[in-house]
Amino acid sequence: MAHSAVSNTGPILHLTEINLINALNIFSTVFIPEEVALEVNKNKVSIPKKIKIIMLKSDWKNTAKILSFQYELDLGESEAIALALQEKIDYFLTDDLEARRVSTQYNLEAHGTAGIVLRAFKEKIIDKKMAIEKIISLYKKSSLFITQDIVEKIIRAINEFARRDK
Secondary structure: OOEEEEEOHHHHHHHHHOOOHHHHHHEEEEEEOHHHHHHHHHOOOOOOOOEEEOOOOHHHHHHHHHHHHHHOOOHHHHHHHHHHHHHOOOEEEOOOHHHHHHHHHOOOEEEOHHHHHHHHHHOOOOOHHHHHHHHHHHHHOOOOOOOHHHHHHHHHHHHHHHHHOO
16 A cells, blocks of 8 residues: 655655656655745756645644754755644655654654665566666765665665565
């Protein structure tokens, strides 16, 4: 069963940079708050049809400001966390370590771009060859900071899953 997710700017940009925005098809819908929409547009990336922009209600806008101040998150990250809470959505997409840490305090399940690629492979949206190519592209071509160690670990996970899935 496909779930909905809320994303901050990073995963949308990074998936666009490696030409794999369709990996978001692992979710039935992806929601973003207005601040994330502004950040995505500022980066000259068009928002795919799959992504829906939702306005934060005023109480949740205040929550976002508090999160931003309390944890030194940027407004896009804090609005995305607040939106997930507002809409009662369990999946939060981010590549920011601090946003991930904060989101888990609110019982949100955080996933980064590399994890999205891995799950797209597991759900057969992309094949093994493409999954490995895209993980390498994340390292070499995208603006995502990812280490060679992480890349190798994910490639091992792809190969392991491919063996088990036969």
